[in-house]
Amino acid sequence: QKEVEQNSGPLSVPEGAIASLNCTYSDRGSQSFFWYRQYSGKSPELIMSIYSNGDKEDGRFTAQLNKASQYVSLLIRDSQPSDSATYLCAVKPPAGELVFGAGTILRVKS
Amino acid sequence: GAVVSQHPSRVICKSGTSVKIECRSLDFQATTMFWYRQFPKQSLMLMATSNEGSKATYEQGVEKDKFLINHASLTLSTLTVTSAHPEDSSFYICSARASGGGYNEQFFGPGTRLTVL
Numbered sequence: 043q044k045e046v047e048q049n050s051g052p053l054s055v056p057e058g059a060i061a062s063l064n065c066t067y068s069d070r071g072s073q074s075f076f077w078y079r080q081y082s083g084k085s086p087e088l089i090m091s092i093y094s095n096g097d098k099e100d101g102r103f104t105a106q107l108n109k110a111s112q113y114v115s116l117l118i119r120d121s122q123p124s125d126s127a128t129y130l131c132a133v134k135p136p137a138g139e140l141v142f143g144a145g146t147i148l149r150v151k152s
Numbered sequence: 153g154a155v156v157s158q159h160p161s162r163v164i165c166k167s168g169t170s171v172k173i174e175c176r177s178l179d180f181q182a183t184t185m186f187w188y189r190q191f192p193k194q195s196l197m198l199m200a201t202s203n204e205g206s207k208a209t210y211e212q213g214v215e216k217d218k219f220l221i222n223h224a225s226l227t228l229s230t231l232t233v234t235s236a237h238p239e240d241s242s243f244y245i246c247s248a249r250a251s252g253g254g255y256n257e258q259f260f261g262p263g264t265r266l267t268v269l
Contacts, residue, residue: 074256085245085263134256139186144195
């Protein structure tokens with residue numbers, strides 16, 4: 043079982059819609075969770091971090107964490123073509139370094 | 153957010169030569185730096201973790217004698233690809249984690265695209 047799992051996609055949404063990206067993790071003791079955005083040919087960019095159960099909002103982005111169910115999600119409201127990228131979920135287990143998921147490709151169609 | 157720079161952004165070299173890539177944290181001190189490699193359309197692969205003043209810890213399957221890592225200061229880490237071959241052509245990305253605090257945020261450099269002819 044992979045430690046951090048994401049649906050590879052591609053997830054296609056129309057412009058203006060809400061994009062919902064999901065991630066599950068295996069280490070129940072994990073405490074820190076991150077979403078990175080990676081455009082093709084570029085390096086990952088940190089867009090959200092979340093540490094407590096519930097929702098965290100930053101502009102059009104909302105991260106949701108449910109430690110009991112071991113999932114973390116990212117919602118992107120009013121999706122724009124410029125949001126088209128690969129979104130990487132990363133989880134910090136109690137021991138060891140950040141573990142990245144393989145990423146979900148998001149395509150926003152105008 | 154914190155800024156991490158990498159140099160060079162792109163390098164083309166002949167087979168058998170060595171290439172050095174620098175990674176700098178510009179506005180914070182990084183106790184720990186990470187080196188990743190990413191092949192086209194594939195996910196990030198962690199190569200090694202380096203702590204300032206210590207030897208790097210390499211992931212399984214990564215040759216430490218081929219990929220030399222030096223982390224001599226809290227703001228600089230270097231990766232040297234020795235005797236590069238075409239199969240080493242890839243996108244190399246460094247990442248830095250700030251010292252102190254408990255939040256473990258990692259920030260990535262812009263990456264170095266290596267092409268070995």
